[in-house]
Amino acid sequence: MTVSKRRVLSGIQPSGTLHLGNYFGMMKPALEMQADPDNQCFYFIADYHALTQTPDPELLRKRGREVALDFLACGLDPERTVLFRQSDIAEIMQLTWVLSCLTPLGLLERCHSYKDKVSRGLIPNAGLFNYPILMAADILIYDSHLVPVGRDQKQHLEVTRDLAQKFNHQYGECLLVPEAIIRDETAVVPGLDGQKMSKSYDNYIEIFGDEKAVRKKIMRIKTDSTPVEEPKNPDRCNLFAIYKLFAAPAEIREMRAAYERGGLGYGQVKQAIFEKYREHFAAARQRRLSLAANPEQLEEILRAGAEKARAVAQKVLHRVLTAVGIK
Numbered sequence: 001m002t003v004s005k006r007r008v009l010s011g012i013q014p015s016g017t018l019h020l021g022n023y024f025g026m027m028k029p030a031l032e033m034q035a036d037p038d039n040q041c042f043y044f045i046a047d048y049h050a051l052t053q054t055p056d057p058e059l060l061r062k063r064g065r066e067v068a069l070d071f072l073a074c075g076l077d078p079e080r081t082v083l084f085r086q087s088d089i090a091e092i093m094q095l096t097w098v099l100s101c102l103t104p105l106g107l108l109e110r111c112h113s114y115k116d117k118v119s120r121g122l123i124p125n126a127g128l129f130n131y132p133i134l135m136a137a138d139i140l141i142y143d144s145h146l147v148p149v150g151r152d153q154k155q156h157l158e159v160t161r162d163l164a165q166k167f168n169h170q171y172g173e174c175l176l177v178p179e180a181i182i183r184d185e186t187a188v189v190p191g192l193d194g195q196k197m198s199k200s201y202d203n204y205i206e207i208f209g210d211e212k213a214v215r216k217k218i219m220r221i222k223t224d225s226t227p228v229e230e231p232k233n234p235d236r237c238n239l240f241a242i243y244k245l246f247a248a249p250a251e252i253r254e255m256r257a258a259y260e261r262g263g264l265g266y267g268q269v270k271q272a273i274f275e276k277y278r279e280h281f282a283a284a285r286q287r288r289l290s291l292a293a294n295p296e297q298l299e300e301i302l303r304a305g306a307e308k309a310r311a312v313a314q315k316v317l318h319r320v321l322t323a324v325g326i327k
Contacts, residue, residue, distance in 0.1 A: 008039050009144035009178070011046040011086060014063035015053060018070045019204035020277075021189040021197030024245050027074055029148050029181070034081045041081040042142050042309060043071065048086050049135070052128040068298055070207060073288035084305035086138065091313040095137040096130075098320055099163050102170070103133055107162065111155060120200065136160040140175050141313045148181040171323040175316075189245065190238040194222045205277070208285055215274045223266045234259040239269040246276035 010030050012022060034041045045067045050060055064085060076083060086092065108114070111132055118124050127134075139147055139160050149157050157180040164175040188196050191203030198204065205217050221239055226232050234240040234256050244252050255272070258264040291298060321327045 005040040006038055006145045007143055008033050008041045008146045008148065009043075009139055009142050010041075010148050011044040011049070011138055012067060012071075013046045013050045014060060014067045015050045015055070016063065016199040017204075017206050017209070018067060019197055019199070019206050020242070020245070021191070021204060023074070023207050024189050026148065027071065031071075031075045033146075033148065034077060039146075042084075042144070042312075043076065043081060044084050044086045044089075044138070044309070046086045046138070048092070049131065052125065052131060053122070054125075065295070065298065068302060069288055069291050072291055072298075072301070073208070073284045075284070078301045078305065082305045082308045084302055084309045088302070088306035089141070089310055089313050091310065091317040092134070092137050092141055094317055095141050095313075095320060096134050098324060099133050099136055099140075099167070100130065102163060102166055107159060108132060111159065113153075113156065117200075132156045132159040133163075136163050139178055140164055141316050142309065143176045143312065143316055144178045145176065146181055147178050154180060154182060167320075167323075174319050174323045190241050192217060192221050194238050207281060208288055211278060214277065218270050218274045218277070219267070221270060221273075228265040229262050231262040232259045232264065237269075239266060239273065243269060243273050243276065246273070246280050 008030070010026060012018070012026060018027070030041065030043055033039050045064045047060060047064050050063070055063075068083060071083060072078070108129055114124070114129055114131065117128060122128070135153075135156050136159060139157075140163075147157055147160075157178070161177050164177045167175050168177075191197035191201060192205070193201065193203045195201050195203060205214055209217075221242070223237070223239060237259070240255065240259065243255055247255065255269070318327065
């Protein structure tokens with residue numbers, strides 16, 4: 001289980017248009033981690049996970065390509081980071097079955113993500129229920145040391161750790177036990193209605209949406225009815241929480257002071273957010289247009305990434321199958 005660098009593993013579902021919650025909660029931290037020469041980053045498009053919502057086949061393929069485009073446009077370097085489709089690694093399903101045979105039913109029944117999705121009307125299926133096992137296989141099959149996750153995925157990471165420890169206890173030291181990385185300041189990005197920004201809630205702001213449409217969305221962000229002239233508490237304001245994600249420290253201090261002294265209208269803050277959004281993604285928007293015009297290059301990047309990922313997955317699976325008596 002010797003790995004020369006810290007291996008960082010993360011994935012994102014192609015379940016719809018990527019938004020600011022995806023960017024600040026997962027993508028930006030993941031891109032920052034590739035800059036550390038001690039890290040070896042493996043980032044994948046979780047198309048198997050997306051099947052729990054039974055999407056249209058062509059739409060699933062299209063969304064997978066768009067996720068790759070978004071990541072590359074935002075700064076992912078395929079020379080330093082392994083980018084690939086989950087479904088290109090056949091070994092994942094073999095490891096998923098082995099882990100399934102070790103997973104207590106009660107462990108899955110306690111997972112809040114499944115219960116939350118069902119409570120919001122998503123039709124339950126076995127794939128949705130077993131989601132944490134597939135996620136564990138995704139992580140463990142690459143000897144991952146570090147896994148950046150949102151706060152809502154922390155429990156699933158604990159399931160992964162539990163399964164790795166249980167496997168090692170039963171069969172000997174075979175699987176690396178990963179650590180989670182959760183950034184409190186960006187763990188939850190508020191949406192238009194004040195809830196967590198999510199495609200499920202239809203309250204999101206796209207990373208590369210049409211700028212006029214994005215501005216309209218920003219102007220609809222929910223606020224309270226405090227009059228313009230009165231002081232406001234920035235720490236209880238969704239607008240301020242979003243503004244902080246884009247702004248420099250000095251700008252954040254200045255905006256906080258404007259909130260606290262009064263005379264600041266929420267419309268002004270919304271306009272400031274839009275301007276920061278447009279500035280932040282301007283260069284990435286141009287890179288995305290260039291990448292989208294060359295689909296062969298995109299496919300080659302994903303193919304090369306899958307080859308690198310499979311080379312690691314095959315070694316880990318061989319260890320696992322040998323340990324359980326299959327080989």
